[in-house]
Amino acid sequence: MAYPTTLALVTALWAGPARTWAIALWLGIGSALAALGPLVSGVLLEYFWWDSVFVFAAPFAVIALVMAIVYVPAHVNESTAPVDNLGGILSVVLVTALILAINLAPVPGKGALTLGLAAIVVAAVIAFLLRERRASTPLYDLHIAGRRVFWVAAVGGIIVFGSLMGAMFIGQQFMQNGDGARSFTCDASVTPVVTGEVNPAALDDLIRLCAELDKRRHAEDHAGDAGDPAPDTLAEEALEQAIIGKAVDFLSGPGGLASFLRRRQLGARLGGPSLPLDIGVSADIPAAIRRAVILRDQHCRFPGGCDQPAAGCEVHHLRHRKDGGPTSVKDCALFCFFHHQVVIHQWGWTVVLNPDGTTTAWNKDKTKIIHSHSPPVRPG
Secondary structure, three states: OHHHHHHHHHHHHHHHHHHHHHHHHHHHHHHHHHHHHHHHHHHEEEEEHOOOHHHHHHHHHHHHHHHHHHHOOOOOOOOOOOOOOOHHHHHHHHHHHHHHHHOOOOOOHHHHHHHHHHHHHHHHHHEEEEEOOOOOOOOHHHHHHHHHHHHHHHHHHHHHHHHHHHHHHHHHHHHHOOOOOOHHHHHOOHHHHHHOOOOOOHHHHHHEEEEHHHHHHHHOOOOOOOOOOOOOOOHHHHHHHHHHHHHHHHHHHOOOHHHHHHHHHHHHHHOOOOOEEEEOOOOOOOOOHHHHHHHHOOOOOOOOOOOEEEEEEEEOOOOOOOHHOOOOOOOOEEEEEEHHHHHHHOOOOOEEEOOEEEOOEEEOOOOEEEEEOOOOOOOO
């Protein structure tokens, strides 16, 4: 919960270059503490008592409090709208009861207490929803939560952070209880998980685009008000595409998280930079695309049962380069010398790769059609 909340505060308090610096510091300090925290706590537990972990963290909390007072703006975009204090209290009761119920559920003899906490959770959820629907300035706008761009991202964040924290917790418990490892070793095992590379500029652009899309969606909800312009559907679609592209740029690329995991965690064979698998119109087929097509096809893909292995085949553009055919994995296929040079190039046959992975070919005047698959079974 701390990560999305603090990131939301960063985006609300700063803008422009200052926001980029703030996000960079947020990522750097957060990643450093997430990586060093388990190691330091493991050392403390090896030589000191359990409470030493909290004692060690206390000075850093004081330093963070002083720096927040000095550097964090106190008055930014404030409004005179009243604060939903009741909604805040209900949310605290809800989260606290839920966490306690989850923690006490596996404890022997705590069944009645767990059921009582679960009842409190249900009651708090109902009360919170009723409060947020009736409040003039709700703590949590349920209309925003109903938008697809919000709940899809929220579910994705829950899955990602839930999987990360669950893997860290279960991994350490397994090593300590089942593997007999020491505390320091257990905590060190999670260090590679939190030392990935992140591009702060890409994250800043992603947040800016999401905020712009949310502003446009909010304007749509009030399109019937006097003076509001009609929503621009094309602009929203362009923003959605830009958000998807920026998310891919954030997770992929030479400095992205996906590249880091692939280069650092999957062995020396895959130890290299991220490589594009779609380069548009090109004079030749790069080695990376050739390897990907060979790994996918394994043998000649010409329909009719040709089983010539990859060693005797060539990578071919399904749509000729002279006709503007793109160079990508999905637009190339593997064919033996006969089917490539003779059947396709000399006899003029056309081959297409179907979405389900099958292939279909026909001659120049389309009097002959060959499928790599049998026709579908007719009903009855």
